[in-house]
Amino acid sequence: MNESNINNVNEENPENKITPSNFVREIIDEDLKTNKFGGKVHTRFPPEPNGYLHIGHAKSICLNFGIAASYNGVCNLRFDDTNPSKEDVEYVDSIQEDIRWLGFDWEDRKFYASNYFDQLFEYAVQLIKKGKAYVCDLNAQQMKEYRGTLTEPGKDSPYRNRSVEENLDLFIKMRDGEFEDGSRVLRAKIDMASPNMNMRDPAIYRILRATHHRTGDKWRIYPMYDFAHGISDSIEGITHSICTLEFEAHRPLYDWFLDELEIYHPQQIEFARLNLNYTVMSKRKLLELVEQKYVSGWNDPRMPTISGLRRRGYTPESIRNFAERIGVAKRDNTINVALLEHSLREDLNKRAPRVMAVLRPLKVIFDNYPENQVEELEAINNPEDLSAGTRNIPFSKVIYIEHDDFREDPPKKFFRLSPGNEVRLRYAYIIKCESVVKDEKTGEITELHCTYDPETKSGTAQSGRKVKGTIHWVSAQHAVNAEVRLYDRLFSVEDPSSGDYKSFLNQSSLETLNDCKVEPGLLSAKVDERFQFERQGYFCLDSEDSKPGALVFNRAVQLKDAWAKIEKK
RNA sequence: UGCCCGAUCGUCUAAUGGUAGGACAACGCCCUUUGGAGGCGUAUGCAGAGGUUCGAAUCCUCUUCGGGCAGCCA
Numbered sequence A: 001m002n003e004s005n006i007n008n009v010n011e012e013n014p015e016n017k018i019t020p021s022n023f024v025r026e027i028i029d030e031d032l033k034t035n036k037f038g039g040k041v042h043t044r045f046p047p048e049p050n051g052y053l054h055i056g057h058a059k060s061i062c063l064n065f066g067i068a069a070s071y072n073g074v075c076n077l078r079f080d081d082t083n084p085s086k087e088d089v090e091y092v093d094s095i096q097e098d099i100r101w102l103g104f105d106w107e108d109r110k111f112y113a114s115n116y117f118d119q120l121f122e123y124a125v126q127l128i129k130k131g132k133a134y135v136c137d138l139n140a141q142q143m144k145e146y147r148g149t150l151t152e153p154g155k156d157s158p159y160r161n162r163s164v165e166e167n168l169d170l171f172i173k174m175r176d177g178e179f180e181d182g183s184r185v186l187r188a189k190i191d192m193a194s195p196n197m198n199m200r201d202p203a204i205y206r207i208l209r210a211t212h213h214r215t216g217d218k219w220r221i222y223p224m225y226d227f228a229h230g231i232s233d234s235i236e237g238i239t240h241s242i243c244t245l246e247f248e249a250h251r252p253l254y255d256w257f258l259d260e261l262e263i264y265h266p267q268q269i270e271f272a273r274l275n276l277n278y279t280v281m282s283k284r285k286l287l288e289l290v291e292q293k294y295v296s297g298w299n300d301p302r303m304p305t306i307s308g309l310r311r312r313g314y315t316p317e318s319i320r321n322f323a324e325r326i327g328v329a330k331r332d333n334t335i336n337v338a339l340l341e342h343s344l345r346e347d348l349n350k351r352a353p354r355v356m357a358v359l360r361p362l363k364v365i366f367d368n369y370p371e372n373q374v375e376e377l378e379a380i381n382n383p384e385d386l387s388a389g390t391r392n393i394p395f396s397k398v399i400y401i402e403h404d405d406f407r408e409d410p411p412k413k414f415f416r417l418s419p420g421n422e423v424r425l426r427y428a429y430i431i432k433c434e435s436v437v438k439d440e441k442t443g444e445i446t447e448l449h450c451t452y453d454p455e456t457k458s459g460t461a462q463s464g465r466k467v468k469g470t471i472h473w474v475s476a477q478h479a480v481n482a483e484v485r486l487y488d489r490l491f492s493v494e495d496p497s498s499g500d501y502k503s504f505l506n507q508s509s510l511e512t513l514n515d516c517k518v519e520p521g522l523l524s525a526k527v528d529e530r531f532q533f534e535r536q537g538y539f540c541l542d543s544e545d546s547k548p549g550a551l552v553f554n555r556a557v558q559l560k561d562a563w564a565k566i567e568k569k
Numbered sequence B: 001u002g003c004c005c006g007a008u009c010g011u012c013u014a015a016u017g018g019u020a021g022g023a024c025a026a027c028g029c030c031c032u033u034u035g036g037a038g039g040c041g042u043a044u045g046c047a048g049a050g051g052u053u054c055g056a057a058u059c060c061u062c063u064u065c066g067g068g069c070a071g072c073c074a
Helices: A023-033 A055-070 A089-102 A113-129 A140-146 A164-175 A225-235 A245-261 A283-291 A306-312 A316-326 A337-351 A520-524 A562-568
Strands: A042-045 A074-079 A110-112 A133-136 A185-188 A203-207 A221-223 A240-244 A267-271 A361-366 A375-380 A390-395 A398-402 A422-425 A430-438 A445-453 A473-475 A480-487 A510-518 A530-533 A537-541 A551-558
Touching (some): A055 A089, A055 A240, A055 A306, A055 A316, A074 A113, A089 A306, A113 A164, A113 A185, A113 A221, A113 A225, A164 A203, A221 A225, A316 A337, A337 A537, A510 A551
Parallel strands (some): A480 A551
Antiparallel strands (some): A203 A221, A430 A445
């Protein structure tokens, strides 16, 4: 056990930042002090493989693996696969990929609740033999009626007092497939009048003929989550079973099983799950968005799934930092999605190479620039990290600038290009707009004629002349065409769960731009690289749709836009 | 209506009986060849009422409000 475990102090995490303490760590510190688990910390992340992991799971993953790491313990991965009718290997695979991508490692500790099915069956037999479990023939509807309500106690099942022998015989017949699905269940015999509904003789085994992704057709009965989960933690020697708040009322039931079976007791600790505004987090709803094609798949860049965030351009570091700064507590919370976005910008600002890309091109012709001349201009790859070096970008007589960077009638405080006005071209010259060419029919601006000031080349002595604005550009003859996908929040209201969430879908959550012009260096971009398109945001290649001859970029997040704010006023 | 849990700036989160602090968001200003980044500054909070104490966000009581629980889901 390492020294810092004993003290209630902050730990260094791998990113060299202070990990803030939280109530879970305080409980662990206390347990270490009292030697409750012999100085050991052993956590687990227990997903059900019935969907893709989302940012809420990331919080739990960072918590469980993070705590294990900083206390010199370990963290298991365990699939809670007790309901074969909803589970699938596709999810088992994606879950592992996502956890690894986030930067965590379960080493050789990958487990499945289904590994324990034989053991679980034996434990159930043990309960029956102790007179603590019985086979009940009530159907689902009857069971519901017998259960009582929140304010009224339930009634004992008429099958509650079967003999041990009969229960054993029936349970074995359940296992051997002699009864119909749903015709009987095995129930714990606890207290039908308990104020805790979970203690009113809960079902612990149901008959279910479904092929399990691991055990195939070996079983016709499957343990319920409540029975399997706590016992699985016990079998694995977990010290601290960290889970979300809704399982708080289940803790007495887990404790009851462990006590009756006289086996090792982990300590369960419940924390509040993550909610993000402008999104939904329930697996059911995310599944619906996928199945009903509101999004392109689990990894649609607008989804709050790990795979969606990855495809969108998020980094593991940014998600880990996010998980850290939102904290861990018991009160319900809704985090501003702006904080997630901030975490990404903060990370990429330090690391992402800058490039120039014109999303909505407007042609600019320099009337005083030599016809066939091409200059190579030096540009800094990352002003936040000079060790990233420089690159050359070509400049020539015709370039593209951003349509938004020109206004024929500039409003006040518009520092960009307008007729008769000057602007700095990033890493190039100061230019002046001399005339505007429009489409005769539509009145649409089609090109600009400008002059450049040869004395103002970046890096030269006279380049110091000040102009108010600087804009980005791409040389027309050298530009590479690309498609760019601009994403906005998936929902248009802060809390889509407040009603029919699908009616709150943001109709303009995806805008596809097909005629973008990017600097030639981007031809060699790779899928896991992220770039800052100067003055616009952070982008990456789309891992599904981008092809060598047909680049597709996703916008991960916009840069902050002070002008947009000014203009709004 | 029963049981359980919770309540600190707009949003998160610290404080562990001794000056309510940080982050994001907001708003100013400075700086800037990214209207980016950065710097400086401003405003905003202990749900309410009692009690214990020299002293309470912290301990106790009541009230109010929010969340969870009545699957053979997890």
